[in-house]
Amino acid sequence: MGASVSTLELPKSSKATVAAAIALLCVAFYLVSRRADATIWTAVLAFFISGFLADLFTALAHFGFDYVFPYDMPILGPVAREFREHHDCPTLDPSDYVVNFSKGAYCSVPVSSLVCVASLMTDERTLPFLVLATLLGMSTWAFFFHQIHSYAHMGSTLQPEDFKERVAAISRLSNQAEQIAEFDKLFATVPIPPWIRVLQRCRLILNPRTHNLHHIFFLSDFSSVNGWSDPLINLVLRPLARRMKMRQETAQP
Numbered sequence: 001m002g003a004s005v006s007t008l009e010l011p012k013s014s015k016a017t018v019a020a021a022i023a024l025l026c027v028a029f030y031l032v033s034r035r036a037d038a039t040i041w042t043a044v045l046a047f048f049i050s051g052f053l054a055d056l057f058t059a060l061a062h063f064g065f066d067y068v069f070p071y072d073m074p075i076l077g078p079v080a081r082e083f084r085e086h087h088d089c090p091t092l093d094p095s096d097y098v099v100n101f102s103k104g105a106y107c108s109v110p111v112s113s114l115v116c117v118a119s120l121m122t123d124e125r126t127l128p129f130l131v132l133a134t135l136l137g138m139s140t141w142a143f144f145f146h147q148i149h150s151y152a153h154m155g156s157t158l159q160p161e162d163f164k165e166r167v168a169a170i171s172r173l174s175n176q177a178e179q180i181a182e183f184d185k186l187f188a189t190v191p192i193p194p195w196i197r198v199l200q201r202c203r204l205i206l207n208p209r210t211h212n213l214h215h216i217f218f219l220s221d222f223s224s225v226n227g228w229s230d231p232l233i234n235l236v237l238r239p240l241a242r243r244m245k246m247r248q249e250t251a252q253p
Helices: 015-033 040-067 076-088 097-121 129-151 160-171 176-188 194-201 230-251
Strands: none
Touching: 015 097, 015 129, 040 076, 040 129, 040 230, 097 129, 160 176
8 A cells, every 4th residue: 555645744853843842841841840739759650650651652553553554644644654664674773863852752742732731721629740740751751752762773783684684583483581582682782872771671661672572573562662561552452463464464465
């Protein structure tokens, strides 16, 4: 199914959108933090709730881009095409900051805008700090999601053909524990910044060895933020993805 020439598509790179996202996040943070019911422990709770919800949202969106949205659908269609091309060339460049943060900004801006409006129009009696802090956290996770995703691939240091060949070889291993161990060895060879490695190993952001299990069969582990939601959402998306993949393969000539 080809993409229509007239299909509406968001710019892949937009410094103005990135700047707007950062400005809105700062304003939203100021408005939320000054509320009377704000506490550090509620903020910590909101961090983990928002991390799970943002991760869950990326999993659902990723599944849609992989299996549901047609290429000629406005805005979402070109994204779906890019996601499926990423299957054939599973590398990303974490040094391409404007592109990575542009993708995050498109998700972050509307959520930050909602937080700002809700903060100005409500008080502690009508909307608690936990709700606003959770939305603000989701906006922050959204802004960073594609940069996080790119660190799970480190495509700037590996040739796409080499990376795809290594993933294919790992996919032929029969034991998932062996697959994970081989992914560990693969990503030990690329210069991921030490502090990023710490965050990945602590599972605060997406871990390469588990995320790249998705790139073996494309049936599970769809999340793109931290992987916290995968054990739960895999129960739903794995059988759906298997059914959709079989349908696609049957429809091919």
